[in-house]
Amino acid sequence: MIWQLIAAIFAGLGAAGIGLILRQLSGKRLPRWIVPALAGVGMLGYQIYYEYNWLTAKQQQLPDSAEVVDVEYDSMFWRPWTYLYPLPVAFEVIDRDHLRTTEANGQRMVEFILYRFKKEVTDRVSHQAYLMNCSKRQWVPLIGDERQPDTAALREMGADAPLYQALCKTS
Known part of the structure; x- marks a missing residue:
């Protein structure tokens, strides 16, 4: 700063x-x-x-195994130019070196950590472990030290979602 x-x-x-x-x-x-x-x-x-250039600078600091799967853009009224060209304010990354792929009941499962970088006064990074069921296109957060699935937070994902493509189509 x-x-x-x-x-x-x-x-x-x-x-x-x-x-x-x-x-x-x-x-x-x-x-x-x-x-x-x-x-x-x-x-x-x-x-x-x-x-x-915040997004580009942060991406250059990431390891080669990191893959950006989502970028969030926003406009602000005190920055009128952002209505024409929205600012990148956050992005999500997976680390390809730390993916764990398993088979369960004939379905492919990928355990991964999703890192979220958010641009604020000081940049903030948060992370959460998830389990992706590639066969059903469902993902669920893993909670606790035991990494138990939080089934109440189960979500569906489209086949064209960048996160699904990164985890299930190429790993």
């Missing part, structure tokens, strides 16, 4: 410097307010750049 603030300040200083140079090159015909205005534009521009 501190590095983002420092980067925004330097982006503002750089843009203010460009404004100062432009004012000098124009023989001071440009108004004085161009310098702080460009500083604000530079800081805002850096912040927009950082927010749209």
